[in-house]
Amino acid sequence: MSNFFVKRRLLLLLISLIVLVTTMGITLKDRPVPTWPERFVRDSLAFVQSIVYKPAFAVAGFFESIKDVYVVYEENKALKQNLKQFAQITADLNELKLENEQLRKMLEAEQSKLSDYKLRIAEVVARSPDRWNHTLIIDKGTKDGISPNMAVITPEGYIGRIQSVSHFSSQVELVTDIERGNHIGAIIQGDERIYGVVEGYDPKNNLLIMRKIPMQSVIEPKQMVITSGLGGTIPKGLVLGEIVSVRTDEQFLTKDAYIRPSANLNQLEKVFVVERSLIAPTEIPVPALPGLPGSSAPSTPTTDTNGSEEGNQG
Structure with missing residues (x-):
C-alpha cells in the first residue's frame, strides 16, 4: 500500500515537471500577445505596485527633501561663518594696509631732511x-x-x-x-x-x-x-x-x-x-x-x- 502512494507521488511530480517545462517553453517565446494567465498576473502585479509605489515614492521624497533642507541649512551656516571670517580678514587687511602706509611715510620722513x-x-x-x-x-x-x-x-x-x-x-x-x-x-x-x-x-x-x-x-x-x-x-x-x-x-x-x-x-x-x-x-x-x-x-x-x-x- 505504501509503495502505491510512493509511485503516485512520483507520478504527480513527473507530471508537474512536464507541465512546468512546457509552460516555460511556451512563455519564453517572443509573442506579441501573452497568454491570459500571464496577463492576469502582470496586471495584478502592476496594480499592486502602483498602489505601493506612489506612497513609497512620496515618503522617500519627503525624507529626501528633509535631507536636502538640512544640507542647505548646514551649507548656509558654513557660508555665514565664512562671511564673518571674510569680514574680519578684510578689516585686518585694511588695518595692515593703513599701518604699512603710515610706517612707509615715517620711514621716508626719517630718511629725509630730518x-x-x-x-x-x-x-x-x-x-x-x-x-x-x-x-x-x-x-x-x-x-x-x-x-x-x-x-x-x-x-x-x-x-x-x-x-x-x-x-x-x-x-x-x-x-x-x-x-x-x-x-x-x-x-x-x-x-x-x-x-x-x-x-x-x-x-x-x-x-x-x-x-x-x-x-x-x-x-x-x-x-x-x-x-x-x-x-x-x-x-x-x-x-x-x-x-x-x-x-x-x-x-x-x-x-x-x-x-x-x-x-x-x-x-x-x-x-x-x-x-x-x-x-x-x-x-x-x-x-x-x-x-x-x-x-x-x-x-x-x-x-x-x-x-x-x-x-x-x-
Missing part, C-alpha cells in the same frame, strides 16, 4: 575727548630718552611738543593749544624769508595764527611755513603748514598770517619725537619796520619757562 635729528617712533595711547585739541599721551617716556620740550611730528609736519614725562609715557601739548604760551618761532618760505611767531589758534576754522610779521612783507596764499629753530627748543625746518590768508593787526604795525596745519591733528596714531643734536642760535633776524626809529638792528627774543619763542619787532 636725518640731522634723532627720531623716536611713539604710538598715541590716549586722548581725552574734552581736551581733544590740547593734549594726548604717547607710549614713550624717560626710559626711552624722552624729555620735556622735545618736538613731536608726523610725516606731514609738526604737531606739538612734550609737555611732561613719566617713566613709561609722556604727555604731548598740541600746537592747537598754543594760546597757553607754547609760542613757536616760524619762517614763511619764499623769495624772501619772513620771520614771525605762531602764537594763536582759530578753532572755528582750524587755523594757526602767525603774528609779528613786518608790514612791508609780501605774503601770498599757499606759501609754506616752517619752524625757525630759534630759541633752542624746537628744531628748525619742521613743517607747520601753508598760508591761507593775511590780515593787518589791530595796531596797524604788523601783519597776521593764518596757517592751515599740514598734519592731520584729528587722526594721530603714530608720531615721531625729535631729539635735537644741535642748539640753534638764539637771535631772530627781524627786518626793519618803516617809520620806527632804531628798527634796523635785530632784537633778541624772549623765551618763557615753557620753551616759548617770541621776537620783539622794532
